[in-house]
Amino acid sequence: MQPVKAFAASQVRFLNLHEYQAKQLMAKHNVNVQRFAIAETVEQAENAANGLKAEEIVIKAQIHAGGRGKGEFSSGLKSGVHLTKDPAKVPDLVKQMLGYKLKTKQTSEDGVLVSKVMIAEALDIAKETYFAILMDRDSGGPVMVGSPDGGMDIEQVAASNPSHIYTTPVDIQTGPTEKQTFDMAMKLGFTGKAAIEASAQMQNLYGLFLDVDATQVEINPFGLTPDNKVVCFDAKIVFDDNAAFKHPELQQMRDTTEENPREVEAESCGLNYVGMDGNIGCLVNGAGLALATMDIIKLHGAKPANFLDVGGGVTTKQVRQAFKILTDDKNVKTILVNIFGGIASCLTIAEGMVAALKDGPTIKIPIVVRLQGNHVEEGKECLRRSGLKNITVRDDLDEAAKASIQLAAGAA
Known part of the structure; x- marks a missing residue:
């Protein structure tokens, strides 16, 4: 819906x-829902079907996507929603659901792995x-x-x-x-x-x-x-x-298995990250500046690979984690770092970048850095002294975006 x-x-x-979790919350608040049980094994599903003693049973795969009824399992089973009046048929249906991927109009081409099914009474x-x-x-x-x-x-x-x-x-x-x-x-x-x-x-x-x-x-x-x-x-x-x-x-009810793993990792270390489908990785401090950076990349005919706001109080550890998250995306061909030094100075950001790049896994893809604001010259000098050959410094955001796109084209 x-x-x-x-x-x-x-x-x-x-x-x-x-769906079963929403039903649990509703039932707790005296909202009328179908009688149901959740199953993670075929045996649990069989016991649930027999225990409901319903005239008709509905078996529904539990994934975070709509269109389940018209989906298809990697097992060959058609539809993630099945009705039966015979509890004995439930185990065979569930065998073809659990441990297989369900593909619907709202999932990726690979589909989503099904680890739970809901067994419920079917009501007209x-x-x-x-x-x-x-x-x-x-x-x-x-x-x-x-x-x-x-x-x-x-x-x-x-x-x-x-x-x-x-x-x-x-x-x-x-x-x-x-x-x-x-x-x-x-x-x-x-x-x-x-x-x-x-x-x-x-x-x-x-x-x-x-x-x-x-x-x-x-x-x-x-x-x-x-x-x-x-x-x-x-x-x-x-x-x-x-x-x-x-x-x-x-x-505690959150199921992260269907979420973008990079987004989950970013959230765990205090970074605001949303994956996209481009090839220019973005590392920016400030949500508004991050959106402007993405707009400029689009303006010049390319696509950002992500939204990533590291915030004003970013630490070296977070910078290291940010670079790891960006480079884990195999579509990223260049990283554009756009920093406005305000609360955190450009020098602090630059030192964090150098430490992260030298101490962490080797990053071979080009990195374009645009620094402006508090201690900007000291920050640029820190980058120059670092000896990191894959860093290109640009003063103008427009020029930084163009350089990122050109380098990405060369790395493709």
Whole structure:
């Protein structure tokens, strides 16, 4: 599922949850979800299927990607979502899922290794709607967003039938009133006891929203079963990174196996790194300067390999780690170092670079350095005295970007 673009909150880094983890959080907050179990072995899956005693069972591969139902496993099995009424068929299906890669429209060409599957009771859906709670800058707080057209991307509903999207601002001091959630339930097409239950579920979802410091809780579909029970069938939860320190239990749920390993390594040593698909590695102090550096590379017809902000208080150890992360990317042909000496002087940065390059693994690719600001001349002199032959110093950022691109072309 995709978030509502009109209300999406800006984030630094998302904590991605698997479907079963989102269901665990919802169940903890008295939100109706399917009965389920998680399995990491075929034996666990078999026991779970027998223990559910459900009329029909759904087996779902757990990866951080959409389109699982239309995916394909490296084992040859089609689809990451399977239904069966016979528990005896579960082990054979799971054998073809666990330990194999699942490729979907949202994964790489290689696919993603599946290490867990969710075994859940399959419920029929008589009615599909959409419901979300999210932070909205324009409203200055939370809003509820709903649509009677569930089971599809909300952006598609907004484009084809905008009158079917309802928004209700929520007082952040009091939360949504029962009247507000009941009115939303009615707009989504719930009636009678189902409307009362839908309203109560919305209240519980708001409790979850607050308790985990979320910026978005999106349920699609927010459904109704044939026996008139309101169930949250799938969820996307986005967390406020600034509140992460309050929730160590959530951080323990993080699965880094599907994340870019360089991004995980950078985060562990206090660097802000995002990998991209270019060949010019960037090492910059300051987010704004990093973005400007990437723009200039693009302006001259090349592509940056990353966003990397080492910050104002960078240490020699962090500089060494930054160079390691950049050179671990085999697409990087040149590193452009763009430093404005403010809190940290250019001399400090230069000394850190020299120490990192001399003490760490040998870096053979060209490095272009542009220094400006506090102690700039001392910093450049430090680089000249270093004896490092693969460093080129440029005073102008434009010229530094051009030199990086030319050197990358020569190294290709």
